[in-house]
Amino acid sequence: MTTDPIGIWVGAILTLLVFSYLLGDTPLFRLAQAIFVGVTIGYAATAAVYLVLLPMLFDQLLVNPVLIIPLILGLLLLTKLRASWPSVGNISIAFLFGVGGALALGGALGGTLLPQLAATIVPLDSLENIMLVLGTIGALLSFRFMRPQQPRVATRALELIGRGWGYVGRWFVLVAFGALFAGTAVSRVSILVNRVYFLLHDWIQVVR
Amino acid sequence: MRLIPTAIAIAVGLVTLLDYFYANPILDPIGDAFKQWTIILTAFALILGLINLLRVHFARIVRRHEASAGYSIVVVVTAMLVFLVGMWFMLPSAPMTWIFDNVYTPLQGAFFALVAFFLATAAYRALRARNFETLLMLFAALVVLLGQTPLLGVLADARDWVLNVPSAAGVRGILIGVALGTIATALRFLVGMDRPYSE
Numbered sequence: 001m002t003t004d005p006i007g008i009w010v011g012a013i014l015t016l017l018v019f020s021y022l023l024g025d026t027p028l029f030r031l032a033q034a035i036f037v038g039v040t041i042g043y044a045a046t047a048a049v050y051l052v053l054l055p056m057l058f059d060q061l062l063v064n065p066v067l068i069i070p071l072i073l074g075l076l077l078l079t080k081l082r083a084s085w086p087s088v089g090n091i092s093i094a095f096l097f098g099v100g101g102a103l104a105l106g107g108a109l110g111g112t113l114l115p116q117l118a119a120t121i122v123p124l125d126s127l128e129n130i131m132l133v134l135g136t137i138g139a140l141l142s143f144r145f146m147r148p149q150q151p152r153v154a155t156r157a158l159e160l161i162g163r164g165w166g167y168v169g170r171w172f173v174l175v176a177f178g179a180l181f182a183g184t185a186v187s188r189v190s191i192l193v194n195r196v197y198f199l200l201h202d203w204i205q206v207v208r
Numbered sequence: 209m210r211l212i213p214t215a216i217a218i219a220v221g222l223v224t225l226l227d228y229f230y231a232n233p234i235l236d237p238i239g240d241a242f243k244q245w246t247i248i249l250t251a252f253a254l255i256l257g258l259i260n261l262l263r264v265h266f267a268r269i270v271r272r273h274e275a276s277a278g279y280s281i282v283v284v285v286t287a288m289l290v291f292l293v294g295m296w297f298m299l300p301s302a303p304m305t306w307i308f309d310n311v312y313t314p315l316q317g318a319f320f321a322l323v324a325f326f327l328a329t330a331a332y333r334a335l336r337a338r339n340f341e342t343l344l345m346l347f348a349a350l351v352v353l354l355g356q357t358p359l360l361g362v363l364a365d366a367r368d369w370v371l372n373v374p375s376a377a378g379v380r381g382i383l384i385g386v387a388l389g390t391i392a393t394a395l396r397f398l399v400g401m402d403r404p405y406s407e
Binding site: 004006007008010011012014015017018019021022030031032033034035036037038039040041042043044045046047048049050051052053056057066067069070071073074075077078080081090091092093094095096097098099100101102103104105106107108109112113116117119120128131132133134135136137138139140142143169170171172173174175176177178179180181182183184185186188189191192194195198 | 212213214216217218219220221222223224225228229241242243244245246247248249250251252253254255256258259260261262263276279280282283284285286287288289290291293294295298299304306307308309310311312313314315316317318319320321322323324325327328331341344345346347348349350352353356369370371372373374375376377378379380381382383384385386387388390391393394395397398404405406
């Protein structure tokens with residue numbers, strides 16, 4: 001929390017500019033939006049330079065000449081600024097997609113899929129565990145939008161079971177959405193309380 | 209020209225994937241270097257995006273008849289100002305911390321807080337109990353919300369049950385679906401079936 005009086009005034013005025021949206025899409029709100037976008041651009045660019053480009057690239061270029069490769073790839077990427085230039089920047093994009101795809105695959109497999117499957121393999125000895133397993137499979141089945149071209153009798157029976165299970169699974173998804181909605185609402189209201197407290201306590205000091 | 213990016217994406221992707229799953233003295237340094245280069249390239253990509261955003265706003269300023277030209281001036285001036293302060297004083301510095309604490313954080317907090325009002329109106333519209341499914345969602349939201357209030361402590365157990373059983377099953381189903389989708393999409397990149405970088 002800041003104790004600088006100028007900082008408190010700046011923060012309070014900006015907060016009020018944003019809250020002016022409650023009266024409608026006012027010019028004051030759009031001004032706050034513009035300031036926010038500008039500050040974010042400036043800060044992100046500074047962070048990119050000081051947290052990545054300088055320590056990981058330019059400061060080590062003489063020590064590790066191989067880093068000339070990402071430098072060239074980065075400069076090729078910047079050619080994307082001109083639509084008329086040949087698509088040499090695609091090489092850099094391809095590199096990003098290659099590494100990103102591999103890391104996403106490994107992360108999804110080892111970080112999400114296997115742990116979630118392992119957590120779902122539980123003994124079916126209580127109502128909670130049975131609901132957990134049936135609900136998880138049902139929720140997954142509820143996202144199935146394909147239908148066999150020419151269903152045979154056996155596949156049609158499976159299809160009916162899957163559709164029915166998925167229909168019930170949709171209820172679990174909706175309960176999850178409701179819980180997530182409530183969680184989001186609570187976090188946003190907490191932030192609202194924090195902002196109002198800042199205005200009343202730090203700025204006009206009517207709350208001690 | 210399409211062949212080279214595709215070959216690079218497949219080769220780099222396979223090496224990174226092998227390095228992810230196997231510890232190998234030859235693959236490890238190559239995989240680490242690829243990851244480091246990706247971070248550097250991401251920074252270049254970020255700068256590319258920011259420059260492009262500024263170009264859009266410059267274009268609006270040049271075409272002065274647009275109603276939003278004034279706001280574009282604010283965007284460009286603020287961005288330049290913060291960037292110049294950052295370049296001059298460096299990032300872990302008192303002026304940049306002041307900007308972060310007194311400009312960025314209040315704005316971000318206020319924008320997030322504003323969502324609370326929209327959530328209230330959205331909740332009124334979406335959660336009106338019209339059918340069984342909406343009722344279910346409304347019930348879950350109410351139990352989780354009221355279960356957090358100290359006045360209704362009896363609902364705390366119900367909230368825990370909702371969060372740990374039906375909600376956990378729903379979220380788990382979604383997460384598994386998302387992971388399967390991610391794996392399928394990544395595999396399509398890695399075998400060259402999808403080539404968004406060649407467009």
